[in-house]
Amino acid sequence: MTKFLMTTALALSFAAPSFAATVAEGDTLAETQEYNFWLLDGIKTVDPQLNTDVEGSDVIRQLFEGLMNEDATGAMIPGVATDYEMSEDGLTYTFNLREDARWSNGEPVRAQDFVYGWQRAVDPANASEYAWFIELMNVVNATEIVNGEAEVDTLGVTAIDDTTLEVQLSQPTAYFIKTLSHATTFPVLQSVVEEHGDDWTQPGNLVGNGAYTLTGHNIGVTITMEKNPEYWDAENVILEKLTGVVVNDQNVALTRYQAGELDRMDIPAGQYPRLSEEFPDEAISFPYSCSYAYLVNMSDKGREELQDANVRRALALGLNRDIIVDQVLQGGQRPSYNWTHWAIEGFEMPEIEMASMSQEDRTAEAKRLLEEAGYTPDNPLRLTLNYNTSEDHKKIAVVAQQMWKPLGVELTLNNMEWKVHTDRMQEQDFELARYAWCADYNEASTFLDYFRSTGSNYGEFDNAEYDALLDEAVTSENPNEQYTAAEQILAAELPLIPIYHYANVDMIKPYVKGVPLENVMNNWYGKDMYIAAE
Template sequence: MQGMKVKALAAGISLLISGVAYAADVPAGVTLAEKQEIVWSLGGEVPTLDPTMTTDDSSSKVISDLFDGLVSEDQEGNIIPALATHWDISADGKTVTFYLRDGLRWSNGEPLTAHDVEYSFKRNADPASAAPYSWYLGTANILNAVDITDGKKDKETLGVKAVDDKTVQFSLTQPTPYFVKMLSHPSTFPVYRKAIEKYGDSWTSPDHIVSSGAYTLTNWVVNERIDLVRNPAYWNDAKTVINKAAYLAIENQTAEYNRYRTGEIDITATFPLEQYQQIKQERPDELLTMPSLATYYYLFNLDKKPFDDVRVRKALAYAIDRDVVTQRILGQGQIPAYGVTPPAVAGFDAPELPWASLSQKERNQKARELLKEAGYSKDNPLKFELVYNTNEAHKKLALAMLSMWKQSLPVEVDLANQEWKTFLQKLAQKDFSLARYAWVGDYNEASTFLSYFESKGMNYSRWANKAYDKAMADALAAKSDQERNHFYQEAERIFAEDMPAIPVYFYTKTVIKSPKVGGYSTTNASSNRYTRDLYIMK
């Protein structure tokens, strides 16, 4: 951790911060533009601006500008203090205490205290909130989180307690080496209780929202744009440079890229795939490709036939030629995926998986055999629907999947696209058979990818495997990183044997960025890029 001193104490471990404050780092010699405003493109509409309710990367991007957590990330992805200046970890690793900054205030000027942190975590765990990321608290091993989300205990028993206005203490069921990392996720950010209790679901409208981050919300036109301005009550406002930020919701990739070319958009990660090489040639200094913590899947619903049959799941997974996908269809440095965890994850060594070592011809043959064993043939083809959210790239890839499957297998596939909000609702309600999916790591550690598929995880597939759960529990209890990686590898092998989802490729992060935007990290494998770190040059 940069800027931190680690001091061993008799009672445990204390992390003491030496004047750390994240901020836009403007290099010497750079002349700033008089107008400090930036326009981001998010692709589709943002489903929510409520930190407790976020599940998607687009919402998290805006929320991370509006709200702050106990900790955050610097531009290299290292965990740094945010609302908290430092934290203590007890000798047994089961108590983590955070100490808040002096003078923290909400955007309306009211004090932000440890009681707000306690309220927000309990709101997340409360089944009445129906928070989609409540499972995350159980994965973090916060005391009683699983029983509360399962309706077995009251939310007030959650292991989060405001000791006083500036001190919040977490009680864990067991030591969790990546616990502090997990608190950089927006679902753990404090929210303003009075606004929620007064306005309900509409508390995030521009007229009602109260936030804690570098920016406040001034405008939200659904399916069009979101506008933010600097928050003078933000604890680190003196180090912020950008005064205004806008986010555009544009689902048509060609239209989005055209608006970038005309200067209306400063940063976009969405553009027509077929134009990648041309853009790379014409705008080499604007097209940025970097490592990413993300995996692209097709997710099975195991509660629906025919995907309750592992032979069917494996057949469809095997019959995809990932080299064609990554090299010919995408061609942006993506990596074929046969497992869950991307190679960019720190400290993870992937196991050797037997099906990954086969040639594509051998995989296709195995796929035909499995589907025949499951009772499917030309006279009785496998029929199912593949659903994806409205996006030209997802459609192009779905058509490629359909072509590959039909070349090798007796299948009849219907393709269906849905608007982003509807798509997320369908997933949450388990109202799908096979769905395009992606998982972006919540923190840089293998557990953020593998824990998704635990029985207690988010796990839209409804897969449950005791051996997988045990491997993950053993990983958590491991006494060394090497031992932990051994159990992560075992979890990967179990996943491959049961195939609750089809790993297709590991992402790279590719964006087109205006040359006038400074401070954008090209080395951080995390998806987090904060407006507060950026600046506009002349």
């Protein structure tokens, strides 16, 4: 077997802990080490294998720790695993786990806890919406188990002993290591789940192995976490308490931020230019690996009119993304005509015809296509767009409504809370739905796999050629060839209407240190942060 340590630099980091917060020269720690961060919506679940939301992942990352973590730039660094070996054929990974890793109840973290967590993810009895994530990792038998064709205990993950975990893959997978900081791959303590059942994630019941423990969860209001004294690197964790505060209205959140109730929040659309001028040390914008789009329901439950690719193309052509980005959002976002975020590591942006057209030509073509389909302002195509509560989503939806109306589309806007919105998407109970996908790992397949017939894929897009391209990409010497072809299928079939690629446009108090501003994934760890004295 060929031995792979993370890198020489990372191996050296074991002696001088870069795993937790490092106080910068000249900084003095504040007496109170508490961090209050904004949440747009309530956290649906803190179960690592059942969560589907970015904000849920942010919380779970504090309560649990996987084999790998990410550093401030997004590079993979040791978590519970100290190092790993990969077989010469790339099919077997062997992870050595740190012996001092502990659950919050003091029990040791064992390799079997990872086996149990991964098996929970693929077990059909748990109906995990992220079961497909273990499949795209190409873990042996994952697909067969998800499809009910094999037993859960045949999954290609084995506890060799308490501190040695072996993972077998069905094919070499270049991005495999990058998936291991994702919540779906986190360990879970089986005895706690069996004791408490569905209530195992409640405060007082939840036992995690992360740097923090769950001390309170008032759903839709606040979620609180406090430092875990059993965490293996607890002596280097500085923040004592993390509190997520739910505020559905970003303008209200900004007011609460300015009142000192929040230490970080997303800047409302259109306000970054003003705020960056008034508060240059607090307003920031940097690339964030999420893409914003309107999903089209391509399933049997969808509107017949939207099964016409020319109608979907007309909708895509009719949106002036430059206005949305430059006049509505104004925070460094980029117009998008494709799915994969432009800043994803190694991704090469494909040439897409729509992107090279002038907006005048796009609008004229949209009008022509709708007229061919029989729709005009006097005989409009009536559609409903679902979106979750947010003033920004509302602003974009209103702009889309105004842009489409002269072309012959009458758009009804349907606002709902996040849980209802996602439940309806999961049940294909929508026509068009506002959606954003944020990368699960820093490689293009994390976006493109979404539209696999077996992917998360709420609109149920199904294209055999697309699936085959992504299968080929896994072992391709240059996967960008397959990624380009896959993006071009999406651009032709349009199961989504791309709108823009995200930037992280935030207000962050100057005393908050350790926020990973160079990580395009925006995956943050409270253990790496601290509050400096003002």
